[in-house]
Amino acid sequence: MNNTTRWDTLRPYVMILPAMLAILCFVIYPVFYLLKLSFYRYNLLNKAKSKFIGLDNYKQLFSKDEFYVALNNTLIYTVTVVLLTIVIALLLALLINRKKTRFNAFLQAGIFTPHIISIVSIALVWMLLMEPNFGILNYVLKTFGLPTSKWLQSSSTSMLSVILVSVWHNVGYYALILLAALQSVPPTIYEAAALDNASRFKTFYKITLPMISPQLFFVLIIMTIGSFKVFDTVRIMTGGGPNNSTSTLVYHIYEYRSNNLGYASATGIILMVIIAILTFVYFRVLANKVHYQ
Amino acid sequence: MKKKSVGMMVILSLLISMLAACASNNNTPENTAGGKETPSPSAVESKTPAAGKTTVNFWHSMSGNNGEYIDKMIKAYNASQDKVEVIGTFQGNYQETLTKLQQAVPAKTAPDISMLERAFVPLLAEAEVLADLNPLLASTGMSEDDFLPGLLGNVKFNGQLNALPFNRSTPLLHINKTMLDEKGLKIPTTWEELETVANALVIKENGEYKRYGYTMPYASWYPIAMIVQQKGAFFNEEGTGMGFDQEGVAAFEFLKKMQSTGALYYPPAQDSGNIVNGMFASGQVGMMMESTGVIGRHAGVVDFEYVTAYLPMKEQYGAPTGGANLVMFEDSKNKEAAWDFMNWVFNDPQGGQQFILDSGYVPFTKKMVESAEMKAQWEQVPARKVAFEQLAHAIDTNNHAAFAAVDQIFLKATEAIMYDNADIASTLNGFKKEAEALMKE
Numbered sequence: 001m002n003n004t005t006r007w008d009t010l011r012p013y014v015m016i017l018p019a020m021l022a023i024l025c026f027v028i029y030p031v032f033y034l035l036k037l038s039f040y041r042y043n044l045l046n047k048a049k050s051k052f053i054g055l056d057n058y059k060q061l062f063s064k065d066e067f068y069v070a071l072n073n074t075l076i077y078t079v080t081v082v083l084l085t086i087v088i089a090l091l092l093a094l095l096i097n098r099k100k101t102r103f104n105a106f107l108q109a110g111i112f113t114p115h116i117i118s119i120v121s122i123a124l125v126w127m128l129l130m131e132p133n134f135g136i137l138n139y140v141l142k143t144f145g146l147p148t149s150k151w152l153q154s155s156s157t158s159m160l161s162v163i164l165v166s167v168w169h170n171v172g173y174y175a176l177i178l179l180a181a182l183q184s185v186p187p188t189i190y191e192a193a194a195l196d197n198a199s200r201f202k203t204f205y206k207i208t209l210p211m212i213s214p215q216l217f218f219v220l221i222i223m224t225i226g227s228f229k230v231f232d233t234v235r236i237m238t239g240g241g242p243n244n245s246t247s248t249l250v251y252h253i254y255e256y257r258s259n260n261l262g263y264a265s266a267t268g269i270i271l272m273v274i275i276a277i278l279t280f281v282y283f284r285v286l287a288n289k290v291h292y293q
Numbered sequence: 294m295k296k297k298s299v300g301m302m303v304i305l306s307l308l309i310s311m312l313a314a315c316a317s318n319n320n321t322p323e324n325t326a327g328g329k330e331t332p333s334p335s336a337v338e339s340k341t342p343a344a345g346k347t348t349v350n351f352w353h354s355m356s357g358n359n360g361e362y363i364d365k366m367i368k369a370y371n372a373s374q375d376k377v378e379v380i381g382t383f384q385g386n387y388q389e390t391l392t393k394l395q396q397a398v399p400a401k402t403a404p405d406i407s408m409l410e411r412a413f414v415p416l417l418a419e420a421e422v423l424a425d426l427n428p429l430l431a432s433t434g435m436s437e438d439d440f441l442p443g444l445l446g447n448v449k450f451n452g453q454l455n456a457l458p459f460n461r462s463t464p465l466l467h468i469n470k471t472m473l474d475e476k477g478l479k480i481p482t483t484w485e486e487l488e489t490v491a492n493a494l495v496i497k498e499n500g501e502y503k504r505y506g507y508t509m510p511y512a513s514w515y516p517i518a519m520i521v522q523q524k525g526a527f528f529n530e531e532g533t534g535m536g537f538d539q540e541g542v543a544a545f546e547f548l549k550k551m552q553s554t555g556a557l558y559y560p561p562a563q564d565s566g567n568i569v570n571g572m573f574a575s576g577q578v579g580m581m582m583e584s585t586g587v588i589g590r591h592a593g594v595v596d597f598e599y600v601t602a603y604l605p606m607k608e609q610y611g612a613p614t615g616g617a618n619l620v621m622f623e624d625s626k627n628k629e630a631a632w633d634f635m636n637w638v639f640n641d642p643q644g645g646q647q648f649i650l651d652s653g654y655v656p657f658t659k660k661m662v663e664s665a666e667m668k669a670q671w672e673q674v675p676a677r678k679v680a681f682e683q684l685a686h687a688i689d690t691n692n693h694a695a696f697a698a699v700d701q702i703f704l705k706a707t708e709a710i711m712y713d714n715a716d717i718a719s720t721l722n723g724f725k726k727e728a729e730a731l732m733k734e
Contacts, residue, residue, distance in 0.1 A: 044399065047399060153712075242712040
């Protein structure tokens with residue numbers, strides 16, 4: 001009898017033990033190790049030559065223009081990509097949701113396609129399209145008599161070019177999530193609104209938006225975190241340049257991975273703190289605006 | 294009851310698998326950390342050598358044609374004797390090889406010998422993980438004097454000889470002579486002549502440059518060459534800071550002035566080497582400062598008369614060197630066998646010499662330079678001989694463990710100046726302060 005009760009109290013712990021072990025090994029331990037590394041001038045090759053330097057890495061970090069440039073770039077990238085993607089995805093979802101035509105089915109498949117292609121291939125293809133002298137984009141602009149752009153090769157347009165590719169890559173996937181949300185809104189509510197002669201804008205604002213707010217909230221958080229961690233497009237298309245104009249926080253960490261492991265770790269900790277704060281703020285500010293059915 | 298036993302079974306099997314995972318988890322680090330007898334992973338993967346043979350692992354960064362040439366060299370060595378079996382493993386480009394070494398050395402799975410980019414040698418030497426090659430050289434009756442002095446710029450640290458040259462290169466002036474002849478221009482030998490010739494080659498139509506005069510890839514190597522040509526140095530001799538001041542400003546001012554008239558095309562950072570070589574081959578640019586490594590890409594391939602020349606001088610001729618060295622690791626268990634291979638590479642005509650003839654890197658021993666085979670090749674491709682002759686003016690001034698880190702911020706300064714017209718003097722001053730902080734560490 002006694003045995004059974006003890007087993008009953010133990011059972012949940014035993015059940016989650018394997019998962020917890022994995023999390024301990026691959027999440028918790030690395031995070032603390034990262035924290036430890038950030039206090040060292042770490043010599044990768046000869047551990048004995050590593051030196052504890054306290055907060056020096058952080059001091060260096062906060063006195064470095066490059067860090068602020070990277071932070072600023074990351075913020076610009078995140079805000080623009082998240083806003084553009086959500087707005088375009090929502091518009092596309094609304095468009096597709098209106099009628100079940102063959103064109104809409106085609107559109108739905110079309111916008112989702114970029115998502116299943118490797119981002120590496122996408123980045124490489126866009127690099128070719130954006131080539132200033134022989135690229136198709138400039139060719140098209142020229143034929144219409146529009147001013148051409150240097151795209152990735154000028155520090156004033158490079159960030160915009162990277163953002164363009166990211167939005168293009170993401171929009172279909174998020175449109176699909178929002179479309180699913182739209183389709184799960186009960187039609188009875190719309191019928192009631194129609195009976196009350198509600199305007200289209202009001203219907204959208206008072207019914208559609210609140211009804212899909214859980215999915216919007218999800219998309220917002222996932223995209224913000226994802227955008228903060230942007231790396232692959234930057235690595236392939238610009239290498240953080242020209243002149244740091246596309247250097248993001250994660251790329252900044254990557255650049256110092258072998259030269260200055262301690263500094264890179266300190267930057268990693270800061271990135272983690274920023275994302276934690278952002279997520280916390282989102283939950284605090286937006287959670288009560290989200291309408292769960 | 295039945296349900297419960299099924300549940301128990303599931304839990305039991307989970308526990309067992311977990312234990313197994315833990316056990317192997319615990320074992321691996323111990324094995325590798327203390328594993329004096331554990332062979333390195335690459336050795337395990339490769340075919341086991343014949344009994345009685347010592348295995349020597351050799352990591353390199355050569356792929357494509359050069360990869361085939363190095364495999365050919367290793368095969369020739371393995372066939373030449375029956376005591377040692379060398380296993381060559383391609384480990385990615387220079388930077389990737391360095392990253393792998395940085396992980397393998399502390400894990401005690403480093404190879405016996407590795408190819409190491411010249412500028413990374415100080416980093417490993419400072420960590421004291423490289424073997425001293427002096428006694429090994431002496432053991433086979435060789436000495437430093439057997440190598441070309443221009444290539445021994447940064448191989449000695451703390452009284453030890455930590456690396457020896459292998460696939461080395463140096464920047465040259467690559468010229469489309471046909472284009473110059475059309476305009477009746479002579480090959481430039483000074484900065485002033487370079488500027489005149491480059492400007493004369495420019496073709497501008499409707500506000501767009503159809504042809505540029507001069508170009509170079511995006512790298513610190515080329516501005517460093519220009520600093521050296523003004524008798525400046527990248528690092529000062531004490532290794533406490535930068536060895537240039539006005540020389541840096543003058544170099545970039547020269548480049549900016551040429552850039553403003555289309556005389557210089559400065560390429561985007563990504564894939565810059567391919568871009569400038571493509572432009573040179575297709576006649577979109579007349580001259581190019583580039584490595585000796587690209588001679589094979591143009592000689593006998595392009596449809597114009599292709600020649601090479603010394604880099605134009607300012608106050609003196611000068612060029613840094615590049616490419617990679619061979620290093621041996623202090624932890625190697627088979628130093629003698631590894632040296633037997635290196636010694637063969639340095640001396641046998643089928644060794645390094647054949648590799649140099651095949652690949653087009655510069656010869657690195659005096660014996661190679663004097664060989665009939667090398668002379669015959671120079672006869673055929675004079676462009677290659679220029680590279681060797683320019684080695685007399687080779688000066689390496691970036692000899693410091695912090696080079697990789699300083700190089701990174703030097704390139705950032707280069708980008709600010711070349712792409713965004715940042716003020717040259719203040720940008721370089723900012724760079725210097727940061728660099729000096731890095732070098733103190």
